Amino acid sequence: MAQEQPTATLELRGKRYTVPANIPIREAIRRAGLSPEAVLPVRDGELIPDDERLRPGETIRLIAVISGGDA
Amino acid sequence: MRKCRKCGAPAVIYMRQHRLALCKEHFLEWFVEQTARTIKRYRMFTPKDRVLVAVSGGKDSLTLWDVLWRLGYQADGLYIGLGIDGGIQYSDQSRALSEQFAQERGLRLLVVDIPETYGVSIPELARRSRRGKGKPCAVCGLVKRHEMNRIAHDLGYNVLATGHNLDDEAAVLFGNVLQWQMGYLVRQGPVLPEAPGLARKVKPLVRFYERETAAYALLRGIPYIYDECPYAEGATSMVHKELLNRLEEERPGAKLQFYVNFLKAKEEGWFRQPEPPALHRCEVCGQPTTAPGLCAFCRTLRRAGIDPAQVYVTLPKPEATEPAASVADRAEGAAASSTPVQLAEEDTEP
Numbered sequence: 001m002a003q004e005q006p007t008a009t010l011e012l013r014g015k016r017y018t019v020p021a022n023i024p025i026r027e028a029i030r031r032a033g034l035s036p037e038a039v040l041p042v043r044d045g046e047l048i049p050d051d052e053r054l055r056p057g058e059t060i061r062l063i064a065v066i067s068g069g070d071a
Numbered sequence: 072m073r074k075c076r077k078c079g080a081p082a083v084i085y086m087r088q089h090r091l092a093l094c095k096e097h098f099l100e101w102f103v104e105q106t107a108r109t110i111k112r113y114r115m116f117t118p119k120d121r122v123l124v125a126v127s128g129g130k131d132s133l134t135l136w137d138v139l140w141r142l143g144y145q146a147d148g149l150y151i152g153l154g155i156d157g158g159i160q161y162s163d164q165s166r167a168l169s170e171q172f173a174q175e176r177g178l179r180l181l182v183v184d185i186p187e188t189y190g191v192s193i194p195e196l197a198r199r200s201r202r203g204k205g206k207p208c209a210v211c212g213l214v215k216r217h218e219m220n221r222i223a224h225d226l227g228y229n230v231l232a233t234g235h236n237l238d239d240e241a242a243v244l245f246g247n248v249l250q251w252q253m254g255y256l257v258r259q260g261p262v263l264p265e266a267p268g269l270a271r272k273v274k275p276l277v278r279f280y281e282r283e284t285a286a287y288a289l290l291r292g293i294p295y296i297y298d299e300c301p302y303a304e305g306a307t308s309m310v311h312k313e314l315l316n317r318l319e320e321e322r323p324g325a326k327l328q329f330y331v332n333f334l335k336a337k338e339e340g341w342f343r344q345p346e347p348p349a350l351h352r353c354e355v356c357g358q359p360t361t362a363p364g365l366c367a368f369c370r371t372l373r374r375a376g377i378d379p380a381q382v383y384v385t386l387p388k389p390e391a392t393e394p395a396a397s398v399a400d401r402a403e404g405a406a407a408s409s410t411p412v413q414l415a416e417e418d419t420e421p
Binding site: 050 | 072073082083084085092095129130131238280281282284285286289290297299300303309312313316317319320
């Protein structure tokens with residue numbers, strides 16, 4: 001029987017995305033269909049570089065950074 | 072784990088376009104130094120100038136005001152209440168956050184409330200004047216520019232500073248290039264020089280990516296409005312930002328190169344500056360305008376069934392909160408910058 005792949009969670013504006021663990025956060029953001037350029041990752045209340053690896057079972061909160069209108 | 076290039080401590084951010092990883096302390100230090108350098112590089116202003124910072128309650132404008140305060144400039148804030156609710160009391164929240172910021176630092180914040188001043192909110196003005204194809208963004212920009220000029224002129228500020236970042240400017244540049252809007256391309260830049268009746272306009276955060284201004288606000292523990300303006304979704308500038316970010320993902324530094332090389336080309340004379348158009352005074356409000364008669368703002372009011380001449384008779388003065396901070400307070404604020412600030416939940420999503 002194949003072993004289950006460990007996962008982690010990304011959370012953005014209340015929406016949760018399950019992604020594979022042990023890959024860079026940046027890559028996980030992309031796999032979730034989001035733009036790594038448009039968010040900042042926060043682990044346990046601390047900002048972290050997005051090339052850190054995701055730990056199995058953890059939740060990384062993403063802060064959206066894009067703002068604007070047609071002014 | 073990525074380490075800070077300056078001290079070897081764990082980094083909080085990695086900026087791929089600069090290949091630079093920094094810890095919290097050194098990122099905040101770097102951010103202030105880079106802003107000071109941009110101000111000097113483009114001759115934006117000096118400590119002798121009276122600077123008015125356009126404050127929206129968002130991450131960029133509050134970050135800018137915080138940095139100018141820490142650098143010791145004479146910078147008061149101007150909050151323009153737009154009367155946007157969107158089910159989240161957007162304008163009320165933004166105003167409260169701007170006032171809280173000013174109070175905590177003992178800074179002077181001027182407040183102009185558009186519905187109170189002109190009897191109409193921005194969405195209502197856009198609807199009644201039938202401008203903007205169902206979106207109030209164009210009218211919002213027009214009103215903000217008019218009010219910033221009016222307050223700066225009436226109260227003697229010679230410099231208007233806005234929190235535009237590199238993503239904002241690259242998105243505008245992208246839109247201007249797509250349509251080859253030469254008139255706008257010639258004018259676009261970090262500084263728009265003063266003209267009779269118009270203050271100098273400057274954008275000191277123009278070399279930072281949006282991620283960096285957000286990181287600064289978070290690391291400094293500045294509560295800002297996290298919710299998007301209810302009208303921003305689908306706005307052209309947002310589409311352009313998303314496209315540029317896709318390019319940035321593939322080619323780190325693409326946005327920076329796009330904008331900075333444009334500025335360089337302008338400096339080298341590749342964009343010929345035509346003779347500036349003759350300016351007239353608006354017959355009602357007196358602000359400079361390119362065509363004789365009424366300015367675009369007064370014309371918009373009239374199209375919405377509001378008589379601008381009537382409004383101008385009774386125009387209230389802006390409210391002001393708290394006097395400017397003393398020099399000692401400013402120095403204290405600068406010193407506090409190196410104090411570690413825990414990124415609490417409420418700090419990141421006010």
